[in-house]
Amino acid sequence: MVGAESLSSDEKEVTPNGVEGSSGSGSAEEQPEGEASSEDSSSSSSEEESDEEQEEKESPPYCNESGGSCLAPCERCRNENDQKEQVTPRRLAGGQFMVQLEAEGSYQCSSTGLIFEVTGRARITYSLLSWSKCAQLVQPPWIVGGPLFDVRCSAPGALRCIQFPHCLCLGGQGAAVAFKVLHIKGGGAAIEPSAEFSASHVKWVVSSLSPVGPLIHSQEPLQYHGAVILYKAIDEHPSLSFWVYLATNNDSFIKDISKAVKHSKRKFVQIEKPPVCQKLLQEGKKYRLICEPEAEITPEEIEFVDGSLLKLKSYFEVYLEKPDDFTLSLVEQDSDETVWKAKLRERDWIHYEQNKNEQKRSTGSVKRRKPALSILEEEGLHSKKQKTGGTADEMGAKSLTDQQLLVIAKLLDRHWREMAIECLQMEMKDIDDIRAMEDDVTMQKLLVLRKWREREQGQGTAEALQRSLGEKATYEILQALQGFLAQS
Template sequence: MAEQQRADDSPDEFYIFIRTLSGKILTVRVSLDDSVRELKVKLNAQDSSLTPDRIRLIYRYSQLQDDLPLRHYGITPNCFLHLISRRELSRAEPALTTAGKLLLYKGGSSRSDAGDNPRLFQGPHRVPVRAVGRSWSTFQKPCPTWHEPVVPPTCRAHLPGRGIFQCSITGLSFEVKSAVTITYRYATWTRHLSEADQETWMPAGPLFRIEVQPGVVRAVHLPHFICLAEGVNTSLCSVAHFKSGKMTLERPTRLIAFSAVLENPSFSLLGVLWRRLRSTLNSLPMHSLVLIFQQLSAASTTLHLYLIPDDNSVKQAIEKQEMNWNSKLIPKPSPFNPLFFGCVYKVTSTNFVVIMPEAHLPFCYKSPKEQQLFVEIYIREMAEEIGLLMTDIRNGTVVWRASLRSGDISLPAPVSKTFSGAAFMKKHKTELCSRMRQLSTILLHLRDANVINSDEEEEVQGQDTSHRRSRVLLELAEKKGLEAQEQLYQILRMKDPYLIADLEKSS
């Protein structure tokens, strides 16, 4: 199905796939100018039970807004979106599925006692999360008690009562018995896992340092990137605890897609490990990501292509590094087959490009604090469309395919027309106030860069509309000077490249 080609009768239309929680897959022909609402209408034409007002669509862990075009979300041919309907949700257990990686189930530990009044909690540094229950009603005003920064990148979550809560940035989830404050941050496997243990155990997800009052957390969901759909031996999975420099292992209570669940946990340094077996080293399937960044200050078109496990800590480290290199992310789909640690994958193109230092990428896990492996793709003359492929060198199987179009690339402007961040913000202030999205993530990056402090972040989040929040942020950056405005501009180029490209074209 992933080999479905662009619609034959229109070069501007292509197919995408919609997966429901029940596993049903629908094929829909769309164009980038279709709104999310129009996509829902097309789904309703295929299945009358999918009423547009009663379904939600998820792509790359974000809920799609009805009034925005598909272009805004970087929708690509053959990509998968996830659909959640009220009918499916009422039957679903509160387990975290592919579509549910940004979901927060509030109110109870099972569907029988799920809350009837779910709320949307957003806050400072503050992890964007969603509340889902039997009702679709949400309150858009930020909750100042969900998540506040301590010392970056440490985060503190104030959970207001009994329920299951998930951080959509880290993937951590907590089922709690009552209101509680939880502090957590990423740690580094290579710092705590001895060389001898690294011979036996393989990291299968991020490592976290978690601090919480004892006895309040009923269960913790620790993210992992092992593909369970391939029938792997789950008995090889363990949860590692590190205390006083020593590692102890515990079998998870249960293993579900993307998470290992540990009931009645004790907290220290926690993370998911997978036992290495010589016979299965290259046959353990992994969820993976392909990240492509364009270096905006480089000559012609220079891209960095990464192949990594689906680990948010690694992804965020790469994004931060590329932002420092003045790069922008070019959204493309993930591999359509599970990949395998220890295997090598070859990157090729349908057009002439220069790939350095070589076209081969080994698939492995590297700590977020280590330099991640990537290949550099140099394109002297950008064609209308360039095809990129990734194949398994063991058998020549294509595991990933994407089209790089001229509209994806930011062409270098003549020096006389190059806008500084300050000039760009001033010229497009009105449009940015109405069109700027992902404000919580933008504030997170600004905090990490020490551009704003917690009081200033509270001031922005405390505004009653998205328009006012955007305006206060822009005015705050303007008061701080040229460097702050340049930093905000670069963050916007990274997190919403389509918006920035559209505004720059209007210049």
């Protein structure tokens, strides 16, 4: 078996370091053709996220019941990859996907469209990121060409190439388009060459693993596969209010729309209508939304641009006084051709009210769920109270021993340097000094932990290390620290 099947909701796995986005500063540095970065890369630190953001990342931005993307490209683009072996990813917490590939070959993820070329067995985890958080890294003449992903691999050397889906319809004009990829590394980024591109994908030879996404440069007007995303406002008023978004067929773009609507002060429900535009969208052209019977629509028209890098996305607001059935049509202003059309009926959203209470209970249970860190802290402290009749602080808990720190050092993953700087407040100079005098990586980690313990001045306890590592600690580390607490 090549790919793992999706887990049910009660089987969903939890990974310690789900990453939603990466931050960086400065513009991307373009690399010449044929050059690839050989430096060790690491994704930049993820921002702390609320429970609502974590819930949002549990689902792809627009998917069908099987978890696959509804936003399929045109027939010609899709047929090109029909021969690829399809794998169904396992869904992990934090919006991550995982596939276990058992042999050499090319495999396409059924949910994201990513294609992985591997030379042998590999476990690949990946998550969808937002381009708007990396806007300062994309400089003209380059523009966004498709979704941005953070990809990890258990055997980095086995992952030879990644093919990223792009949102263009080349229409036989591929010679006029140049593709590269933006490779985000640490505090900056580099523009790296693509190996080749097809009607649907951009191929990149893996240089190192961190957030990567396709870029486009073209002297000619670009044509995009488009999608229309509908949301209805939920309130007690009998009138109807909708937000209608015009987007490229780019999962990162559509995810940003979902997040913007979710964080609005108003409550909305997404209306499930076929989203794919029947006519290609062209940058710079104007489109208007028409309603039958007539409704108030603001603005009257929208000039289409790829808004992937924009934090605020443009949309039409539709207002109807009476809750009757109606038809929405998106029309290209110059040609008056219909790009997209859908009929909306009351039953498209009426069931939401019936299920709202159940949804609130479900959402409430997720929000009230305590993270593993809090649970383990409570269990550890409760155990100490039972044994000693007081908390660790009250009884003067002992600092972690070298043997205990060595256990933690062995559990730290390859991002331990970032964790030391972010969570343990270490300076890069301290880490460089330690690496200069000690070659063994495990011993380097131990020396960093010892330096943290010394700085704590007798308070370098298991509980203190839990607090310092916070959500960055893996479940295995938390279990080890809980064991140390129980021994105190």
